[in-house]
Amino acid sequence: MRSKVETDIETTRKKLIAMAEKEGLSSPETLKLSHRLDELxxxxxxxESKRLPNVD
Incomplete structure (x- = not known):
């Protein structure tokens, strides 16, 4: 089962691709979605790093 963050990542990624195709890579809307995807x-x-044990 996916977490909310994973679902949000997938949704934002799809929106980003659509916006980039429509408005271009450097449009303010595309950049805003790109930053949001980075945050997610x-x-x-x-x-994940807190959930998984360190492997040295």
């Missing part, structure tokens, strides 16, 4: 991925990675 960082949240996911932080949560």
């Amino acid at each position: 991925i960082n949240q996911f990675q932080t949560a």
Whole structure:
């Protein structure tokens, strides 16, 4: 089962792709979605790093 963050990542990724195709890579709307996707991925990675044991 996917977490909310994983679902949000997938939804935002799809929106980002659609916006980039429609408005271009450097449009303010595309950049806003790109930053949001970065934030969500960082949240996911932080949560995963806390969940998984360190392997040295």
